[in-house]
Amino acid sequence: MNCALRLVEIFGSQADLARAFQLDRAVVSHWVRVGYVPARWAGEVERLTSGRIGAVEVLDEASAKKPVRVKSRPDDAPFGFQQGSQAMSHFAPSKRIQSFHPPQRTLMGPGPTEIHPRVLTTMSQPAIGYLDPVFVEMMEELKSLLRYVFQTRNPLTFPVSGPGSVGMEFCFVNLVAPGDKVIVCQNGVFGGRMLENVLRCGGIPVVVEDKWGEPVDPQKVEDALKKNKDARIVAFVHAETSTGCQSDAKLLTQIAHQRDALVIVDAVTSLGGSPVKVEEWEIDAIYSASQKCLSCTPGLSPVSISERLVERVRKRKDKIHSWFMDMNLLLGYWGATTRTYHHTAPTNSLFALHEALLLIREEGLENSWARHQRHHVALKAGLEAMGLEFVVAEKHQLPQMNAVRCPEGVDEAAVRKTLLNEFGLEIGAGLGPLAGKIWRFGLMGYSCRPDNVMLCLSALGSVLVDMGLPLHVGDAEAAAHGAYAQMHARDAQRKKRAA
Ligand SMILES: Cc1ncc(COP(=O)(O)O)c(C=O)c1O
Numbered sequence: 001m002n003c004a005l006r007l008v009e010i011f012g013s014q015a016d017l018a019r020a021f022q023l024d025r026a027v028v029s030h031w032v033r034v035g036y037v038p039a040r041w042a043g044e045v046e047r048l049t050s051g052r053i054g055a056v057e058v059l060d061e062a063s064a065k066k067p068v069r070v071k072s073r074p075d076d077a078p079f080g081f082q083q084g085s086q087a088m089s090h091f092a093p094s095k096r097i098q099s100f101h102p103p104q105r106t107l108m109g110p111g112p113t114e115i116h117p118r119v120l121t122t123m124s125q126p127a128i129g130y131l132d133p134v135f136v137e138m139m140e141e142l143k144s145l146l147r148y149v150f151q152t153r154n155p156l157t158f159p160v161s162g163p164g165s166v167g168m169e170f171c172f173v174n175l176v177a178p179g180d181k182v183i184v185c186q187n188g189v190f191g192g193r194m195l196e197n198v199l200r201c202g203g204i205p206v207v208v209e210d211k212w213g214e215p216v217d218p219q220k221v222e223d224a225l226k227k228n229k230d231a232r233i234v235a236f237v238h239a240e241t242s243t244g245c246q247s248d249a250k251l252l253t254q255i256a257h258q259r260d261a262l263v264i265v266d267a268v269t270s271l272g273g274s275p276v277k278v279e280e281w282e283i284d285a286i287y288s289a290s291q292k293c294l295s296c297t298p299g300l301s302p303v304s305i306s307e308r309l310v311e312r313v314r315k316r317k318d319k320i321h322s323w324f325m326d327m328n329l330l331l332g333y334w335g336a337t338t339r340t341y342h343h344t345a346p347t348n349s350l351f352a353l354h355e356a357l358l359l360i361r362e363e364g365l366e367n368s369w370a371r372h373q374r375h376h377v378a379l380k381a382g383l384e385a386m387g388l389e390f391v392v393a394e395k396h397q398l399p400q401m402n403a404v405r406c407p408e409g410v411d412e413a414a415v416r417k418t419l420l421n422e423f424g425l426e427i428g429a430g431l432g433p434l435a436g437k438i439w440r441f442g443l444m445g446y447s448c449r450p451d452n453v454m455l456c457l458s459a460l461g462s463v464l465v466d467m468g469l470p471l472h473v474g475d476a477e478a479a480a481h482g483a484y485a486q487m488h489a490r491d492a493q494r495k496k497r498a499a
Contacts, residue, residue, distance in 0.1 A: 005032065006053055021044060036061045037061070039062040042062070043121035047121070055117070063099055106423070107442070109442050111289070112292075112298050114295070114446045115297060119356045122352055130347050138354055142159070143334075145358065146302050149357060151278055151279055162299065166325070167289065168287055169325060173325050174320060176203040176233065179204065183221060183228065183234045185236035187214055187245065187247070188237065188242035194235045194237070203233075208221055212243050216236050216247040225255065225261060234263050234264075235266075239269035250280075253283055253284075262284040263285070264286075264287075265285070265286040269292050269398065269400060269401055272294045272445065273372040274398065284305070290353055293368075293400055295445025295447070297352055375450060376400070378481075378483040378484050379441060381479040381483035383402065385476045386461060387407070387471070390405075401443075402440070402441040406438060410464070412429065423455070423459040454477060
C-alpha cells in the first residue's frame, strides 16, 4: 500500500487526513489519485504519524514516482557544448549514483543527536536571501532565543557559522593576543583542543591537568592563578564529552574573577541539557554547538560574549589573526543595528536552529534540564543493573553523556557494530586513553526519550547475552522501569504537597 493510502487508513478518511495536515481536501485526494505523497511533506508525515510512516519511505516513494531531473539546455547545444561531450564525461563518476537517503538510526552517541521532525521540515523550506527582511527579522528572534537558553542579556549572542570547533576558535582568536598568559584546564579531549588554540594564537599556556573522568579541580586553578599573577584568561570545558564529567562552571568563574582573569567556557555538550547560567555565573565568553542538546543539524556554534569583552576586543590594537572569525567584522552582520555582508549565512540551517530553540522555549528550559536528568537516572539504573560501572563519580556525572566501562573480555567495537547493524542504534566509543575501554551513551535533546532508553537497554542486554555474558535478560529494563516509577511517585507527592 502506498504512503497516501496508508495515511488515509491511519487518519480514518481523506477529510480527517486533510484536517490533520491543515490542507485542502483536494490536495489529499490528489495524493491518493497519483499514488504518492510529495517529498516536501516527508517530515510532516513522520511527525503526524508519530513515526508509523517514516520520512524516508515518503521520500523513496516520491522520488521513484516523480524523479527530479535537472536538465540543462536542450539538445541543440546553443552555447557550442555537445550533450555528453567526451571532455566532460572523463570526470563523471563511473558508478551510477542515486539520490542519497540515509537509514533511520537511533542516535545515542556523543552527538549528533536525532532531530525533531519539525526542525527537519523547517530546514527544507525554500531558500531565501540572508539579507531578506523576513530573514533579518528571524535572526533577531534567533538571537533572543539563544539568550534564553544561555540565560543572558548579552547583546552579542549569536550562532557562528561552523561547528563547535569554530565557536571555540572564535573565542580564542578574539580574546587571546600574542603573549597573553592563559590557564588551560585539561581533563579530557576538549581541554586539549583549547590548549592547541592558545598555542596557535601565540598565547602562553599554563596547563592545569586533572585525570580523565574527574572534574577540573578548583584548588588547582586557584594555585595556578596565584603562581601566575599575569594570567589573563582561564579556559575550561563545562561538560567534558569524552568522559561524561561535569565541572563547576560557577565556582571556576568566581575563582578566575577574584584574580582578575576572564573565563572562556566550552558549553558544547551542556547547553540545553543541564543548567548553564551565563548572567548569574558572570561568564565572560561561552560557546556551544547546534548538534548536541539543542538537537539541530551540525554546523552552527552559538556563542555569547559579555559587553565588557566586546569593548575589549574593539580596542585591540593588533589585527585579529582570522578574518572570518574577527568579532569586529562579524558584528557588522550579526550586531544590533547593521546587516552588512560578511559571508553568506547558512540560511536553512539557521531556520532549523530557530525551530530547535523554539521547541526548547515551548518545553521550558528547566523542563528540558529535568527531562535530561530523568532519563539519565533511568538509563543509569538499567546500565548498573547489567553490572556496568560509570567512569565518573555520581555527583559529577553528566545526565546527557553516560560513559561506562566495557566489561573485561568483551570486544568493545564488536558490540557497537552489532548495535548499529542489528538495532540501528549508534553509541559512542572511548577517545584517547579511554579508546577501546568505554562506551558512551548520549541522551541529548530529541534523542533523550524513554523509548530510546528502553531500546538501548534491551539491545545492549541482548548483544551482551549473545556474547556470553552471564546477564539475566529483562533485569536492566525492569530497573529502568523501577527508576521511572520512583520518580513519578516522588513527582506526584511533590505536586500533592504544593496543592
Ligand atoms: C566539549 C566539546 N567541545 C568541542 C567540540 C567540538 O565540536 P564540533 O565537533 O561541533 O566541532 C565537541 C564535539 O563533540 C565537544 O564535545
